[in-house]
Amino acid sequence: MKLNPAQAAFATRLGHDFTDPRLLVEALTHASLSGPVRRDNQRLEFLGDRILGLVIAEALLAADTNAREGALAPRFNNLVRREALAEVAEAIQLGDALMMGKSERATGGRRKQALLADAMEAVIAAVYLDAGFEHTRALVLRLWHDRIARADEHGTDAKTALQEWAQARGMAPPDYIEEARAGPDHAPVFTIAATLASGERATATANSKRAAQQAAAAMLLERLESTDDR
The missing domain is CATH 3.30.160.20 (Double Stranded RNA Binding Domain)
Structure with a gap:
């Protein structure tokens, strides 16, 4: 399967050359466009959520070896919440490559925070299935680098x-x-x-x-x- 121009451009922005492009296509397919021969990204979203959580938790422990759970939890929540995911997705223009039904597009689906956050989790899972955990960890740490560096600032709630x-x-x-x-x-x-x-x-x-x-x-x-x- 070949990626369309928008998907190929997104893969370049993401910084991952997919061995199996079908994984990326699935990650970028909203439920409004799924069908018998086209899978949407909901299953990948489920997996990506767990992978992201592990990578971020690991990174926070490494960044502050003395922090107690009470200090780490709000930092973690800020880094994996829907708003943070959508911001990362916007930074790499994920919305430009999203595939969705006509009605969803007409209501601004490419800019909806929930759709961007879900697709970002699905993309993380697609990279994991395509290249393994170490590669995915490196990608997440690169995309979240600045946010992790500022985690203490945002974790003072x-x-x-x-x-x-x-x-x-x-x-x-x-x-x-x-x-x-x-x-x-x-x-x-x-x-x-x-x-x-x-x-x-x-x-x-x-x-x-x-x-x-x-x-x-x-x-x-x-x-x-x-x-x-x-």
Whole structure:
């Protein structure tokens, strides 16, 4: 099977010369165009999701040998979430090579975040089936390199980290309670308490609810992790 011009150009941008081009065609075929003789990319998407997760988890462990699970989890989630996948797909213009039904194309399917993310996972699986894990790992690390380097910056979501900490211990997610609001309407100041079902809590004040929640979560998480280290 020969790739069409759009698929061949995408393979060049991806940086992989497929031994079996049928794998790439399948990865780039949306369900709206599948049929008895044409497979869509949903099965490859399933596999690619798992491969990406393993490669990213491995990379994060190697990048920060001292990070605890509570710090690694939000970094991981940021790197494998749908938005990140779609951004990588856009960077290599994956949408230009996507094949889909007429109605899907008419509604802007080539630019839809969900379709791009799913196809990116399918492409990862196609490379894996075509060339093996080591080659796929190298490709993922190349495409995600800058994002992995910035993972700590994007992984500072204290609310997510606190929730991961609680879930890892079989606890319910934390509650955020507004204890006070002061100041004028155009410049309010919020006091928020982050509270766990076990009774641990921390309180913080900031100029927005989100900032106060994040600050309270960070304070509580720091206290909990210092206790874990003892």
